[in-house]
Amino acid sequence: MSFECAICGKEEYSLLRANHKELGSIKLCVECWSGEHSKKKLLPLEGGCGCGR
């Protein structure tokens, strides 16, 4: 079973699950994750610590 990065379409065995502002719940490769994260497009996943804002 393989997965594809939702942004670049690269097949990657270890994808990161992320909550994207525009795309919803997607899986990303590490490169795209850090790219989207630096663009502040990622929302924190639910179930984490609620101590943020």
Ligand SMILES: [Zn+2]
């Ligand atoms: Zn990617």
